Amino acid sequence: MKNIFLIGTGLIGGSILKDLRNHYPESTLYGIDKNPEHALKAKSNKIIDHVAQIEDVKDAQLVIVSIPVDVALKVLPQVLDLVNEEALVIDVGSTKEAICKSVEEHKNRRQFLAAHPIAGTEFSGPDAAIHDLFKNKTMIVCEVEKTAFKLQESAIALFEKLKMRVRYMTPAAHDKHIAYVSHLSHISSFMLGKTVIQEEVNERDIFDLAGSGFESTVRLAKSSPAMWTPIFAQNKEHVLASLDGYIENLSRFRESVKNNDHNAIFKDMEQTNRIKTILKGIENGK
Amino acid sequence: MKNIFLIGTGLIGGSILKDLRNHYPESTLYGIDKNPEHALKAKSNKIIDHVAQIEDVKDAQLVIVSIPVDVALKVLPQVLDLVNEEALVIDVGSTKEAICKSVEEHKNRRQFLAAHPIAGTEFSGPDAAIHDLFKNKTMIVCEVEKTAFKLQESAIALFEKLKMRVRYMTPAAHDKHIAYVSHLSHISSFMLGKTVIQEEVNERDIFDLAGSGFESTVRLAKSSPAMWTPIFAQNKEHVLASLDGYIENLSRFRESVKNNDHNAIFKDMEQTNRIKTILKGIENGK
Numbered sequence: 325m326k327n328i329f330l331i332g333t334g335l336i337g338g339s340i341l342k343d344l345r346n347h348y349p350e351s352t353l354y355g356i357d358k359n360p361e362h363a364l365k366a367k368s369n370k371i372i373d374h375v376a377q378i379e380d381v382k383d384a385q386l387v388i389v390s391i392p393v394d395v396a397l398k399v400l401p402q403v404l405d406l407v408n409e410e411a412l413v414i415d416v417g418s419t420k421e422a423i424c425k426s427v428e429e430h431k432n433r434r435q436f437l438a439a440h441p442i443a444g445t446e447f448s449g450p451d452a453a454i455h456d457l458f459k460n461k462t463m464i465v466c467e468v469e470k471t472a473f474k475l476q477e478s479a480i481a482l483f484e485k486l487k488m489r490v491r492y493m494t495p496a497a498h499d500k501h502i503a504y505v506s507h508l509s510h511i512s513s514f515m516l517g518k519t520v521i522q523e524e525v526n527e528r529d530i531f532d533l534a535g536s537g538f539e540s541t542v543r544l545a546k547s548s549p550a551m552w553t554p555i556f557a558q559n560k561e562h563v564l565a566s567l568d569g570y571i572e573n574l575s576r577f578r579e580s581v582k583n584n585d586h587n588a589i590f591k592d593m594e595q596t597n598r599i600k601t602i603l604k605g606i607e608n609g610k
Numbered sequence: 611m612k613n614i615f616l617i618g619t620g621l622i623g624g625s626i627l628k629d630l631r632n633h634y635p636e637s638t639l640y641g642i643d644k645n646p647e648h649a650l651k652a653k654s655n656k657i658i659d660h661v662a663q664i665e666d667v668k669d670a671q672l673v674i675v676s677i678p679v680d681v682a683l684k685v686l687p688q689v690l691d692l693v694n695e696e697a698l699v700i701d702v703g704s705t706k707e708a709i710c711k712s713v714e715e716h717k718n719r720r721q722f723l724a725a726h727p728i729a730g731t732e733f734s735g736p737d738a739a740i741h742d743l744f745k746n747k748t749m750i751v752c753e754v755e756k757t758a759f760k761l762q763e764s765a766i767a768l769f770e771k772l773k774m775r776v777r778y779m780t781p782a783a784h785d786k787h788i789a790y791v792s793h794l795s796h797i798s799s800f801m802l803g804k805t806v807i808q809e810e811v812n813e814r815d816i817f818d819l820a821g822s823g824f825e826s827t828v829r830l831a832k833s834s835p836a837m838w839t840p841i842f843a844q845n846k847e848h849v850l851a852s853l854d855g856y857i858e859n860l861s862r863f864r865e866s867v868k869n870n871d872h873n874a875i876f877k878d879m880e881q882t883n884r885i886k887t888i889l890k891g892i893e894n895g896k
Contacts, residue, residue: 442820442821444822444823446823462821491815491819501815501819504805504806504813505819505820506819508805508806509824510823512802515863516794518882519856519859520791520794521881521882521884521888523790523852527783530790531891533792534791535729535792536729536730537795537830538791538795539889540826541795541798541826541829541830542885543826543889549875549880549883550876552879553872554872560868564864567863567864569805569808570805571857571860571861573801573805574801574856575857577801577853578853581842584846589843591835592800593835596800596801596831598807599803599828599832600832602807603825
């Protein structure tokens with residue numbers, strides 16, 4: 325591949341390019357970002373070779389789109405308008421249904437592949453990009469049958485170079501699943517942080533008592549609001565359903581505490597301890 | 611100190627003894643556990659030298675009580691009945707108000723020190739005990755003025771050997787603070803795990819999509835129900851208040867998502883991002 329373009333030079337896109345540079349040493353890497361500081365930072369961090377503009381994607385063999393999911397709805401059709409007939413365009417956003425719909429009828433739909441790498445950290449921006457972020461992680465691919473055979477093949481080869489395992493799903497199943505295992509985790513963590521910060525008004529020394537348990541549970545509350553607001557908006561129905569389930573479970577637990585139903589409290593926790601086995605599966609790369 | 615006794619040979623007590631063995635090499639270490647397997651395990655792991663019975667604490671210079679907080683209410687007065695007049699008895703449970711009350715009128719109250727180390731892992735039992743668990747962590751001490759001067763002094767010397775920083779609080783303030791930064795984190799994590807496990811009935815592959823964010827947020831749901839049920843029961847009022855605040859914040863966030871109020875969602879998260887600075891304080895040992 326001669327020219328690889330990245331649109332959105334943040335944590336995910338930047339980390340992809342850091343690995344691709346090793347695997348495609350012959351390629352020239354270009355970065356496009358609506359924030360010029362991010363693009364320049366990506367260049368000085370050697371994530372990209374050159375800062376480029378959207379029109380330049382006409383020369384690309386590969387375009388990675390890694391931007392907030394609301395912006396992707398507008399940028400993706402625009403990129404598909406501009407690219408040459410050999411180019412592969414991969415979107416890596418955290419929602420898939422609206423994104424797939426945005427290019428459904430595009431004449432170059434077969435040059436597009438919808439993906440979502442289950443990887444990340446709570447940090448953002450080009451400085452957050454790291455090597456090997458995707459190693460042994462899952463790449464969800466949606467509507468693979470709508471991508472041209474040859475481009476399917478190059479995409480999978482690329483994901484294998486990143487040492488990822490590929491899972492195929494429909495966009496609808498993806499958005500539903502991910503509401504539970506990712507979006508709900510972020511909301512539960514943000515609201516925990518908010519609740520404790522509110523209490524701090526009364527109890528100034530409260531964080532002096534916080535230990536590693538609190539730290540772990542609240543870690544995701546460091547995440548970027550600019551990235552997460554459009555995700556929750558776009559996956560609204562599934563996020564609401566997962567939140568309903570969560571609030572109901574919390575309210576029932578609250579009732580058990582209120583009614584001194586220690587047996588119910590114990591059983592609730594004991595049954596959830598099964599998460600030990602499940603997390604062991606995640607750690608071992610399943 | 612000739613004889614050090616540990617009642618409850620689990621994660622916390624076992625980890626304390628692992629460190630004390632280095633600092634008091636002349637001492638003989640005894641372990642008491644209502645579960646004989648745990649006591650024997652603690653012996654074979656060299657956490658203790660001998661398995662003992664409750665009556666044996668009459669020979670102790672130091673007794674560490676590290677058992678579920680409901681059992682502590684019965685065991686502590688019994689231990690204070692039995693000990694000789696030189697002994698220091700330290701309780702390290704996660705609640706302090708009921709425990710302090712249980713020995714309030716005891717004739718040997720001045721031999722007792724109420725403490726709570728803000729340290730731990732999601733594991734339990736003698737096999738979970740590790741060295742240096744308490745290094746750079748906080749030890750909360752309650753009602754220090756009710757402990758004899760000389761015994762205050764030995765307790766503080768001991769905590770300094772564990773490299774802990776000591777914070778003095780009333781039992782009431784402790785129980786209120788800790789409901790937010792510890793007990794609520796555990797409930798939020800347990801209920802997140804429960805909600806996702808429930809969804810798994812419909813979506814069998816759901817955990818294949820879980821990443822490190824879910825793993826971190828749900829980590830505390832591995833914790834021991836036998837230890838946590840009495841904690842929530844004993845700290846009932848503060849746990850209910852913290853849960854009310856949390857459920858209210860979640861319900862408001864849900865409303866914002868439902869009403870497409872993206873500005874409110876963004877602001878909620880942006881204001882909570884302050885947790886970054888707070889967690890940096892926790893990491894750097896404040």
